[in-house]
Amino acid sequence: xxxxxxxxxxxxxxxxxxxxxxxxxxxxxxxxxxxxxxxxxxxxxxxxxxxxxxxxxxxxxxxxxxxxxxxxxxxxxxxxxxxxxxxxxxxxxxxxxxxxxxxxxxxxxxxxxxxxxxxxxxxxxxxxxxxxxxxxxxxxxxxxxxxxxxxxxxxxxxxxxxxxxxxxxxxxxxxxxxxxxxxxxxxxxxxxxxxxxxxxxxxxx
Amino acid sequence: xxxxxxxxxxxxxxxxxxxxxxxxxxxxxxxxxxxxxxxxxxxxxxxxxxxxxxxxxxxxxxxxxxxxxxxxxxxxxxxxxxxxxxxxxxxxxxxxxxxxxxxxxxxxxxxxxxxxxxxxxxxxxxxxxxxxxxxxxxxxxxxxxxxxxxxxxxxxxxxxxxxxxxxxxxxxxxxxxxxxxxxxxxxxxxxxxxxxxxxxxxxxx
DNA sequence: GATTTTCAGATACTATCGGTATCTGAGTGG
DNA sequence: CCACTCAGATACCGATAGTATCTGAAAATC
Numbered sequence: 001x002x003x004x005x006x007x008x009x010x011x012x013x014x015x016x017x018x019x020x021x022x023x024x025x026x027x028x029x030x031x032x033x034x035x036x037x038x039x040x041x042x043x044x045x046x047x048x049x050x051x052x053x054x055x056x057x058x059x060x061x062x063x064x065x066x067x068x069x070x071x072x073x074x075x076x077x078x079x080x081x082x083x084x085x086x087x088x089x090x091x092x093x094x095x096x097x098x099x100x101x102x103x104x105x106x107x108x109x110x111x112x113x114x115x116x117x118x119x120x121x122x123x124x125x126x127x128x129x130x131x132x133x134x135x136x137x138x139x140x141x142x143x144x145x146x147x148x149x150x151x152x153x154x155x156x157x158x159x160x161x162x163x164x165x166x167x168x169x170x171x172x173x174x175x176x177x178x179x180x181x182x183x184x185x186x187x188x189x190x191x192x193x194x195x196x197x198x199x200x201x202x203x204x205x
Numbered sequence: 206x207x208x209x210x211x212x213x214x215x216x217x218x219x220x221x222x223x224x225x226x227x228x229x230x231x232x233x234x235x236x237x238x239x240x241x242x243x244x245x246x247x248x249x250x251x252x253x254x255x256x257x258x259x260x261x262x263x264x265x266x267x268x269x270x271x272x273x274x275x276x277x278x279x280x281x282x283x284x285x286x287x288x289x290x291x292x293x294x295x296x297x298x299x300x301x302x303x304x305x306x307x308x309x310x311x312x313x314x315x316x317x318x319x320x321x322x323x324x325x326x327x328x329x330x331x332x333x334x335x336x337x338x339x340x341x342x343x344x345x346x347x348x349x350x351x352x353x354x355x356x357x358x359x360x361x362x363x364x365x366x367x368x369x370x371x372x373x374x375x376x377x378x379x380x381x382x383x384x385x386x387x388x389x390x391x392x393x394x395x396x397x398x399x400x401x402x403x404x405x406x407x408x409x410x
Numbered sequence: 411g412a413t414t415t416t417c418a419g420a421t422a423c424t425a426t427c428g429g430t431a432t433c434t435g436a437g438t439g440g
Numbered sequence: 441c442c443a444c445t446c447a448g449a450t451a452c453c454g455a456t457a458g459t460a461t462c463t464g465a466a467a468a469t470c
Contacts, residue, residue, distance in 0.1 A: 008437060012447065031321050033238055036427060048428090049448045058428065112379045113321030116236050116314050119382060129384040155398040163377075163391045168369065171376025174317045177324060179334040186368045193360040193399055213466060217418065241456060253457090254419045263457065 016054045024065045028106040032113045095187040098169035108173025136162045221259045229270045233311040300392040303374030313378025341367045
């Protein structure tokens with residue numbers, strides 16, 4: 001095996017990785033529709049044939065990019081939560097994650113644009129849903145961890161709170177990608193409102 | 206007075222209205238990118254020239270469509286809030302508005318897709334921001350009205366709560382346009398969590 | 411009311427895009 | 441050494457947003 005310097009499989013993996021790398025940058029900077037496969041391939045030093053040899057099409061390429069971003073996001077927020085000690089710092093780290101702190105500010109914009117475009121492709125939509133579910137569960141675990149650690153209770157069931165925070169982050173990011181003036185603090189404000197100080201009432205009805 | 210049957214201006218207004226009407230249906234059903242101007246014009250009984258004679262381009266056409274939808278939304282939620290008497294019914298009406306009750310369920314999907322696409326056109330982005338601000342202010346007024354009417358307090362400042370609910374509605378709609386299983390109740394749950402029962406604590410710090 | 415002007419909308423065209431079909435040549439196994 | 445494989449290149453196709461130009465009927469001018 002590997003008699004020569006690099007095997008074909010290794011070269012292809014390099015090509016695939018380079019394409020994802022370049023595509024991530026261009027998708028995030030210009031959006032999904034405004035990014036052409038020709039430009040991605042050229043920027044990566046290949047031709048469009050390389051893209052179609054490594055991905056089924058534009059949607060699958062974007063899905064691969066979102067995989068990378070999602071992994072980064074989950075890792076980043078996990079680190080922030082386990083590194084920070086007090087609730088305030090954790091909330092801030094979470095808020096940063098939600099729109100523009102860790103990784104790329106344009107994430108939510110790409111996410112929702114691609115979501116709208118991929119609505120008609122059943123398989124792509126299903127893949128996106130799977131990823132969203134994973135993120136929601138990760139958020140749920142983190143809320144549980146934080147709430148327990150600080151001896152507090154959540155006003156909402158954990159899965160509901162997780163869905164609410166993911167939706168809020170996505171919506172806030174989408175609106176903020178148009179209007180940078182929208183206050184970032186909304187996210188932490190809602191989180192604080194949902195997590196009452198210890199000894200406060202539990203959700204009644 | 207109009208010697209002939211209809212003046213040119215009247216005909217053009219009819220044409221413009223018909224184009225917006227058809228475009229609204231197709232944009233909402235298929236999304237922004239998947240809707241071609243050729244198909245819109247043909248379905249409306251015109252050629253593409255009619256579109257470019259009435260709108261500067263695809264983005265301006267979509268902006269005109271969103272104008273109609275926004276007006277419908279604001280009117281609908283205002284009616285729902287002033288018609289319903291008790292808080293529960295109002296919350297439900299508001300939740301319906303947020304994703305799929307009144308008007309079209311695909312609104313948020315179109316909104317965020319168009320927002321992502323129109324990011325690079327400074328003038329279109331500014332127009333969208335203006336409309337969002339109007340909606341946020343309308344929501345704020347309604348929260349104020351409801352809270353006052355029911356003798357309650359909000360855990361968050363009204364503008365913050367309005368921004369949070371708009372973001373939540375947009376994000377929830379965007380996610381729900383991909384995954385119909387996402388629980389609609391999240392919206393009302395958050396609203397209830399943000400509006401404490403009378404006599405409850407005010408937000409501390 | 412005949413002639414001229416105007417302009418909403420049609421037609422024809424271009425550039426660019428995602429995607430497909432085909433080709434090529436370096437790497438691989440025999 | 442030769443035949444085969446297949447990652448990536450090249451050439452093409454259909455669709456699309458946008459532009460340039462044309463046309464004919466409504467409007468203006470006399």
